Amino acid sequence: MNLRVKVGNFNLPTPVICASGTFGYGEELKGLVNFKNIGAITTKTITPQARAGNPPPRIYETEYGVINSIGLENPGLEGFLEEKLPMLVKLPVKSIISVGGFSQEDYEEIVKRLEDKKIEALEINLSCPNIKMKKMFSQNKELTYNLVKSLRALTKKTLIIKITPEIDDIVEIAKASKEAGADALSLVNTFFALAINIETKKPYLGSIHGGYSSRAIKPLALYKIWQVYKSVDIPIIGGGGIENTNDAIEFFLAGATAISIGTINLVYPNRATDIVKGLKDYMKRKKISDINELRGGMLA
């Protein structure tokens, strides 16, 4: 039974990836998880300068999902290289470094510094706001194209572009990423969201609004992945609301090459292992010998 998948030139032992911001830098989860079943872990997004993030509270659980406004808290590029990367590369699991910034130069700086490091893949988090345009990078076709093109020239690593779902036409941004040289896409990041305490009349989050994740967004995310799969020939890491094996299978059927699990890691850090086991059971039951056969297999 084959569970290996390829995301660009990046070979993954299983198709289950732990999403950025929900798995720290890997080291924190040592002792709690079985790394063997994880295809790769994606680090928390790093930015050139260290960031303390947004004011608390920064996480609020609603009836159906979770709103977070962490605000890219991270140790910055130097802190990452000194404190996190040495431990990360020793873990028995592949890793993807999530790169963020507020200008094209920010992303370029990080990608240049990582080029000689022992890492195979970068995930470019285009949900960061461009300071000049006051928009997320992936909310604008030109910003996306220019950024990806410049990063492509700087790195031979697998370049995965993570796109916000908060756009009119996700296919347009996916196409711009591919044309500029992306190897793969990561879809989707969180949706904009707000929750208000009716007693205090104040928002629950310190920075008022945040990003919505977890099971509530699954059908919305699935639709975006299917839209892109139909129109752009590029591997997709699909995620958004995946909590169990059945959810994961839906994403493969909609066109994902690999899947990412996020918020559920905060509750069950070993969920990747449960999902891999469930995938094997499903494949056995359906007489599927290769997970890649499932991709785009929705009958419509």
Ligand SMILES: Cc1cc2nc3c(=O)[nH]c(=O)nc-3n(C[C@H](O)[C@H](O)[C@H](O)COP(=O)(O)O)c2cc1C
């Ligand atoms: C607490 C928290 C922190 C996150 N931080 C990041 C981040 O730093 N970079 C990023 O690209 N996505 C970040 N995300 C988004 C997740 O990687 C994922 O794309 C999103 O939550 C949807 O997947 P899920 O519904 O499985 O959580 C974060 C999500 C959560 C819940």
